[in-house]
Amino acid sequence: MTATCSPPANPIDADGLRDRVDAALGNFLDEQEERFDDLISDPQSRSQWRAATQSLRGFLAGGKRIRPAFCYWGWRGAGGGADDEGVIGAAAALELLHSFALVHDDIIDASDTRRGAPSLHRQHAELHRRSGGRGSSELFGTSIALLLGDLCLAWFHDMLATSGLPAERIREARPLVAHSLTELVLGQYLDVAEQACSRHSVSRSYTVIHYKTAKYTIERPLHLGGVLAGASPALLGSYTAYAMPLGEAFQLRDDVLGAFGDPAVTGKPVADDLRTRKATVLLATARERASAAQEAEIDRLFTGADLDDAQTTRLQDLVVETGALAECERLIDRRVDAAAAALGAMPVGDDVRAVLASLIRATTDRAR
Template sequence: MTVAYSPTTHPIDVDDLRDRVDTALMRFLDEQEGRFDDLITDPGSRAQWRGATASLRGFLAGGKRIRPAFCYWGWRGAGGAADDEGIVGAAAALELLHSFALVHDDIIDASDTRRGAPSLHRHHADLHRRSGGRGSSELFGTSIALLLGDLCLAWFHDLLATSGLPAERVREARPLLAHSLNELVLGQYLDVAEQAGSEHSVHRARTVIHYKTAKYTIERPLHLGGVLAGAPAELLDAYTAYALPLGEAFQLRDDVLGAFGDPAVTGKPVADDLRTRKATVLVATARERANAAQAAEIDRLFTGPDLDDEQTARLQSLITDTGALAESERLIDRHVDAAWRALHDMPVPDDVREVLGTLIVAATARAH
């Protein structure tokens, strides 16, 4: 059964996609659990392993499914059938890839929360501490999270290969996937390097979001769906023209939410990006636009001890006073306009164009 688009239907729910992706993921996890039951004979070890994979199930259940949506509509735009469950399995596999990236990202950023709940390494560190386990609880939590993240990467390849799509189509997608993983790691590396630098650059911060968000979140999922459906090069180029500006707008909106957003929306503490001193385009813009006194204050707040509520509020004021917040909003609008223009020229069916348009709105809406 499919769900037709209507103004009250979220774009990720069109064609019942969110439920289909969730079903494919849970079915795959059930199959993997059965395989591991065959590998683990000791009841105590089996119970421990099930506890670890249960935490991963909970982590996977919280995703927004935006990458599967772009993959699916990339498929549909290239003429793929709506009722093909193979593309749903391939799209669901992207949630496993994304979970791999998020688990590792949370460790790198020392993030305590993800989607309104403890991050995976924090969850397992807390379990170790409460149970009186031997050794370092922090090391235990990090170790378990790293292993589960690595497992997600392995499972991504497994689910894609067993999705039910023709093997030759999956083989054709392999170079794209390898290149996409290179881009993801490059974006993460550049992000870590920029965080470590003493001066933040708007240009470098935008390079990070080009690889870590615009290509990874929107362009490559669209390309994957297109390649799996046999899309011509001209259509893949049209997907790029739409995806790259939309991906930048999406991350810029996320930066604004990370500094000013409602925790009920973001799933993170108030102004979490500021408290953790993320080197975002928003902060780099504030630093570049600041006068001497403002720049000195930003530097002091950004390099000192952990920010308290008053200091966080002051940093928010500096971002606003320098015009950085308004400039970010202007950039978002400019990129959104570019995505709409590209969508207008995209050679896809009208129903696909309509959903891709609603995804522009969903990915960049103000919610702060």
């Protein structure tokens, strides 16, 4: 496969990456289904298992493939070849890791939707209701989703180990993978803990972003690709300088979309982050910048029952009136500039630099 120096409009498609990742995931899931069919002799149990794995296939099909893209271009930046299908398997495995995180995140947040469709625990609760199953449909849905999330984590390790890359490279990546998982859990824990606080903090919300998004979404996928290709510590350091401000900008954009995005595009209910009073930098900034009267109004909205449409609109207005929205846009711009400056100093080829520059735009100038 020939490298591209001028990436397509969607940089995730550069080098045919999306199709290659999707194909690798499809092949892996096919192999797992065949493997488990041989282990399950009872026809009803096999049918139930297939229904569960089919729901997981549907869930996996909706991903943006951001993390595989950063992993692949981290590999390319460290001298890895475009034609090596082993790195495609390793990059695709990150979608399984991400699905593990999302499934559990949706349970923690009691989210009804994901990517414009019912979240996995809601899907299985509905299946239980329709089939007239015994016991609680909600508990059944949550239990099945937890198990499928755990399965994604197990399959992530399996797919990475069987990607076809040299065994020594996989061994070298293991400490990074272990550390990354700890960071992910830490970020999720801090997010839950902050959500429980009566008063959200801008600095604590940034700490959540640091671990839950910036490292997990951009830095560690870049590092994984780099380590698998034998990257030097200096190159990995340049990846970090690029990834951390970009990861923060990515999450800040997500915060804005969670408060003001079009639900037809985001796949989430209108102003979902506001309705759930999510502990975002955006909302914490609104509180920090609010006048006494505005702060009292925000407090009333935060301590009441579920927000209706009028209250949600009022909270949106307060985010704008306090200057929090404008401040978040300024913060995004500054972090984009920092990522671009770090990319300019990164010791990679022009083809890699072009795609990583496009990924800055793709991750921060988006509607979903």
